[in-house]
Amino acid sequence: MKWVEDILQTVDMLQSEHLDVRAVNMGIDLFDCADRDIERACRLAKEKIIKRAAPLVRACESVSRRYGIPIVNRRVAVSPVADAMAGHGGDDLVRFARSLDEAAEEAGVDFIGGYSALVQKGMTVSDKALIETLPEVLSQTSRVCASVNAASTKAGINVDALLLLGEMWLAAAHKTASADGFACCKLSVFANIPEDNPFMAGAYKGIGEPETVINIGVSGPGVVKRAIERLLQSGRRYDLGSLAEEIKSTAFRVTRCGELIGREVASAVGAQFGIVDLSLAPSPEVGDSVGEIFESMGIARVGGPGTTAALAMLNDAVKKGGAFASSSVGGLSGAFIPLSEDASLARAAEAGHLTLDKLEAMTSVCSVGLDMIALPGDTSAETLAAIAMDELAIGVVNNKTTSVRLIPVPNKRAGERAVFGGLFGECPILAVPNGTSAAFVRMAGRIPAPLVSLNN
Amino acid sequence: MALDRIGIVRDVSAALAALGGSITHISQTVMRGYFTLILSVEMHEERTQLEIRQAVERAGAVGELEVNVRPFVEPPSAEPRSVERFTLSLRGADKAGLIACATTYLAAKGISIEDVYAYVRDSRALVLAQVRVPADLDVEDLQTGLQDALSDFEVAAHLQHENIFKATGELEPVLGLQRIKP
Numbered sequence: 001m002k003w004v005e006d007i008l009q010t011v012d013m014l015q016s017e018h019l020d021v022r023a024v025n026m027g028i029d030l031f032d033c034a035d036r037d038i039e040r041a042c043r044l045a046k047e048k049i050i051k052r053a054a055p056l057v058r059a060c061e062s063v064s065r066r067y068g069i070p071i072v073n074r075r076v077a078v079s080p081v082a083d084a085m086a087g088h089g090g091d092d093l094v095r096f097a098r099s100l101d102e103a104a105e106e107a108g109v110d111f112i113g114g115y116s117a118l119v120q121k122g123m124t125v126s127d128k129a130l131i132e133t134l135p136e137v138l139s140q141t142s143r144v145c146a147s148v149n150a151a152s153t154k155a156g157i158n159v160d161a162l163l164l165l166g167e168m169w170l171a172a173a174h175k176t177a178s179a180d181g182f183a184c185c186k187l188s189v190f191a192n193i194p195e196d197n198p199f200m201a202g203a204y205k206g207i208g209e210p211e212t213v214i215n216i217g218v219s220g221p222g223v224v225k226r227a228i229e230r231l232l233q234s235g236r237r238y239d240l241g242s243l244a245e246e247i248k249s250t251a252f253r254v255t256r257c258g259e260l261i262g263r264e265v266a267s268a269v270g271a272q273f274g275i276v277d278l279s280l281a282p283s284p285e286v287g288d289s290v291g292e293i294f295e296s297m298g299i300a301r302v303g304g305p306g307t308t309a310a311l312a313m314l315n316d317a318v319k320k321g322g323a324f325a326s327s328s329v330g331g332l333s334g335a336f337i338p339l340s341e342d343a344s345l346a347r348a349a350e351a352g353h354l355t356l357d358k359l360e361a362m363t364s365v366c367s368v369g370l371d372m373i374a375l376p377g378d379t380s381a382e383t384l385a386a387i388a389m390d391e392l393a394i395g396v397v398n399n400k401t402t403s404v405r406l407i408p409v410p411n412k413r414a415g416e417r418a419v420f421g422g423l424f425g426e427c428p429i430l431a432v433p434n435g436t437s438a439a440f441v442r443m444a445g446r447i448p449a450p451l452v453s454l455n456n
Numbered sequence: 457m458a459l460d461r462i463g464i465v466r467d468v469s470a471a472l473a474a475l476g477g478s479i480t481h482i483s484q485t486v487m488r489g490y491f492t493l494i495l496s497v498e499m500h501e502e503r504t505q506l507e508i509r510q511a512v513e514r515a516g517a518v519g520e521l522e523v524n525v526r527p528f529v530e531p532p533s534a535e536p537r538s539v540e541r542f543t544l545s546l547r548g549a550d551k552a553g554l555i556a557c558a559t560t561y562l563a564a565k566g567i568s569i570e571d572v573y574a575y576v577r578d579s580r581a582l583v584l585a586q587v588r589v590p591a592d593l594d595v596e597d598l599q600t601g602l603q604d605a606l607s608d609f610e611v612a613a614h615l616q617h618e619n620i621f622k623a624t625g626e627l628e629p630v631l632g633l634q635r636i637k638p
Contacts, residue, residue, distance in 0.1 A: 004573070010625070066617060253623075256623040260620070
């Protein structure tokens with residue numbers, strides 16, 4: 001009977017197909033903590049974060065127990081630090097980052113995002129200071145995540161910022177060389193960064209967001225994979241259209257569960273509910289992989305011909321299901337392809353089927369971008385900047401979010417393995433032509449906004 | 457109760473109407489070819505239980521309908537504790553005593569069963585029950601306790617809040633399902 005099938009499908013989705021709430025993210029405004037005295041600013045920020053975020057952990061636990069849906073990560077995102085702490089120099093910003101780290105630890109949250117700068121059109125003094133502190137902050141704190149919005153459809157691409165970031169990637173990797181450059185895992189560089197993204201490392205509390213807000217990230221690659229397998233094994237006639245429909249209705253169910261949890265948590269902590277971000281965010285665990293979805297769709301070699309089309313269909317169906325499920329869908333909402341965090345994708349790269357070029361092509365049809373990509377340690381700053389420029393150009397021209405999370409792995413070469421551990425996973429180091437675009441990148445300045453930006 | 461055939465509801469309701477009765481509630485189902493029907497009827501004229509039973513029995517063939525008539529007694533209205541609805545699913549190998557074991561555990565915890573549906577196919581049992589769980593009980597503890605109680609049976613037991621099924625199966629905005637009101 002249909003209703004029995006529906007009930008059992010929902011039970012399976014929760015019990016055996018890895019549906020979870022990947023991240024409950026509390027956005028906390030820190031502009032009222034700004035002070036010329038950095039010690040006072042640190043104290044105010046720390047007190048505010050602990051006061052607001054400590055109940056979050058209890059609320060997540062209670063709602064998770066009641067509904068039987070695991071909440072994997074509890075996170076905090078604060079106002080972009082470069083703006084909230086404008087006027088402070090590098091040493092003060094590092095001091096402030098340490099306070100954020102301490103506050104996150106005391107509140108019991110896994111990560112704290114918002115060590116961020118929005119520099120798509122240019123850098124202020126404090127933006128530049130913040131970017132220059134990234135190696136120190138990311139190597140000396142354990143929970144602080146950083147993001148830089150270096151491009152937008154309206155502003156174009158800030159190549160000056162990307163050149164500086166190229167140097168910072170190398171310096172941050174160097175400072176954590178024994179951990180394969182792990183510091184870089186906590187830095188995302190964006191085009192068109194969303195203000196309500198609950199996923200790290202790119203989460204920050206947008207300027208237009210409420211005082212305290214709960215944004216929630218639901219995942220579920222395993223659920224989508226099982227839905228596809230069920231359709232293929234059902235004996236029913238199917239084609240790619242029906243496959244897309246199946247993914248869409250699964251996305252609907254996943255989004256609805258997420259919104260329910262998000263609203264309950266927001267009410268319990270007295271915060272506004274922001275958005276539910278339905279993203280297929282893989283983890284290194286078997287059965288929690290976007291790469292495995294491709295395989296279930298009939299792509300025997302992930303990265304081979306057809307992969308980009310499969311990803312486009314998957315991403316679109318996920319968005320449509322999410323949009324129908326809720327009026328509060330936001331963030332990134334699509335399929336992620338973080339290389340080291342998805343065991344199936346990492347295997348495809350190891351086998352040589354998934355290359356940097358193919359990954360870049362795939363990012364033109366999905367969210368978010370070149371994510372968790374390990375590169376040879378001798379990759380130059382200009383080459384890192386150029387890779388970022390390529391990726392951000394896709395976002396700028398197509399009026400969508402793209403980002404890069406690049407990890408130049410010190411003392412390792414293409415083909416060797418980078419190991420980051422835990423949810424960050426491991427992957428082979430991808431080959432990249434080094435130094436071929438230095439003259440172009442060194443021209444610096446800003447690539448102007450594309451024609452598509454003139455839409456008013 | 458009767459072996460199922462087309463027209464039983466028609467025949468029974470016509471017999472009751474002929475007695476001047478108005479049907480206020482119906483619950484009817486067919487299980488493995490057997491028809492069951494529970495009706496609540498308001499009689500506008502004084503009728504005895506025997507009169508009603510015989511009238512309904514005569515609506516079917518001789519010996520076809522097994523009828524039981526009782527006067528309606530208002531159930532106690534106030535819930536002693538606040539409760540929430542959950543769906544209990546049991547799935548696994550069929551073995552005698554499974555339902556008895558699960559329901560013994562539920563009763564001991566003060567959990568009432570509103571609706572239950574079960575069948576065995578290819579030696580696999582499926583039980584779905586809508587249950588009312590006192591709000592002060594910890595669901596995760598209940599879930600663990602139930603699974604422990606069923607350790608002699610090879611079944612997976614899951615308790616899931618009804619809001620999950622409403623959220624995934626209905627188009628009503630999730631905002632209306634919130635347990636904790638803003």
